[in-house]
Amino acid sequence: MIFSICVYAAPYSSQASYSAYQFARSLLAQGHKLHRVFFYQDGVFNATKLATPPQGEFDLYEAWQTLAKEHNIDLAVCIAAALKRGVLNKEESVRYQKEANNLADGFSLSGLGQLIDAAVDSDRLITFGS
Amino acid sequence: MKKILLVSRHAPYGSSMAKDAIDVALAAAIYDQDISILFMDDGIFQLTKEQNASEISQKNINAMLSAFPLYGVEKLYFHLSSAIQRGIKIDELALDNITALHDEEISTLLNSQDQVLSF
Amino acid sequence: MSVLHTINKSPFSFTILKSFVSVCGMNDGLLLLEDGVFGALDNAITNDEQLILKQKNIKIYALSTDVIARGIEKKISKHITLISYDDFVQLTLEHQNVHSWF
Numbered sequence: 001m002i003f004s005i006c007v008y009a010a011p012y013s014s015q016a017s018y019s020a021y022q023f024a025r026s027l028l029a030q031g032h033k034l035h036r037v038f039f040y041q042d043g044v045f046n047a048t049k050l051a052t053p054p055q056g057e058f059d060l061y062e063a064w065q066t067l068a069k070e071h072n073i074d075l076a077v078c079i080a081a082a083l084k085r086g087v088l089n090k091e092e093s094v095r096y097q098k099e100a101n102n103l104a105d106g107f108s109l110s111g112l113g114q115l116i117d118a119a120v121d122s123d124r125l126i127t128f129g130s
Numbered sequence: 131m132k133k134i135l136l137v138s139r140h141a142p143y144g145s146s147m148a149k150d151a152i153d154v155a156l157a158a159a160i161y162d163q164d165i166s167i168l169f170m171d172d173g174i175f176q177l178t179k180e181q182n183a184s185e186i187s188q189k190n191i192n193a194m195l196s197a198f199p200l201y202g203v204e205k206l207y208f209h210l211s212s213a214i215q216r217g218i219k220i221d222e223l224a225l226d227n228i229t230a231l232h233d234e235e236i237s238t239l240l241n242s243q244d245q246v247l248s249f
Numbered sequence: 250m251s252v253l254h255t256i257n258k259s260p261f262s263f264t265i266l267k268s269f270v271s272v273c274g275m276n277d278g279l280l281l282l283e284d285g286v287f288g289a290l291d292n293a294i295t296n297d298e299q300l301i302l303k304q305k306n307i308k309i310y311a312l313s314t315d316v317i318a319r320g321i322e323k324k325i326s327k328h329i330t331l332i333s334y335d336d337f338v339q340l341t342l343e344h345q346n347v348h349s350w351f
Binding site: 006040041080081111112113115116117119120122124125127129 | 132134146147150153154157158160161163244245246247248249
Binding site: 014030127 | 255
């Protein structure tokens, strides 16, 4: 079956993003397909490459990136939610004349259409809110 | 075309939940999907008249909701008991094309959907 | 088919579980996760609510890892089934769709 997951929560502030990650791991281990993870609201903070969790703590940022690489998953970040929270890729950083960009590898900025598309193209869409 | 239900359960302004649901509804309408929206619990507070969100540098949620039919978002529902619990009467609602649902009708609505997105 | 609901908030601080009881449909499933697992404690659901859930044939599950993490596995109500993430995935497929309450 084809799944998509929607994440509304920042890592660490709540458990939701971690739950979403565990759910993703589990469905993949069972041989299902994960079409897309869509990060919305504070969920966009999962996509920053500047975050530096202390040693010994579970690194959720790296976990998402590894998952995406291993299973070729589309990690889509709502562009409007990301821009207003300071999560930018190179292109947007240049467009808005910012000094830096911080979107981690494996993530892409995209519109809400990608969330609707995930709802349409997946058998199940599961939301993890905070 | 898929049947997608948005369930909006949070009050406006205190969090971005209400506004974010509206943005998703409009995106779904553009993509020509069969979209319905259900307001329940504190989501009922989005529907009332007399909002003046400019006081807190925001835009009126009720005005955005009133514009839904212009974008083809026409299946609007609210949970009647949620409104009654909160002392909100039907004539206090800013939308006139919204359908009241009883408890049992909520589960019928949920059951008829392909996907449910919650806010 | 029926709906799988998830709740991730404690019923002692939020009214979500009450709302769920009033609108859930016949044969729906409820998964408690994160702080929602406190809803699996014996006194989280009133006898009246328990009756309604029974009449509607609602099955209630709690995510085992979240229960154990909070040290409440010995206090879980007998009406609740503890499940793994693998079971959670399976449950989503046994229902028409998933409605998350948070």
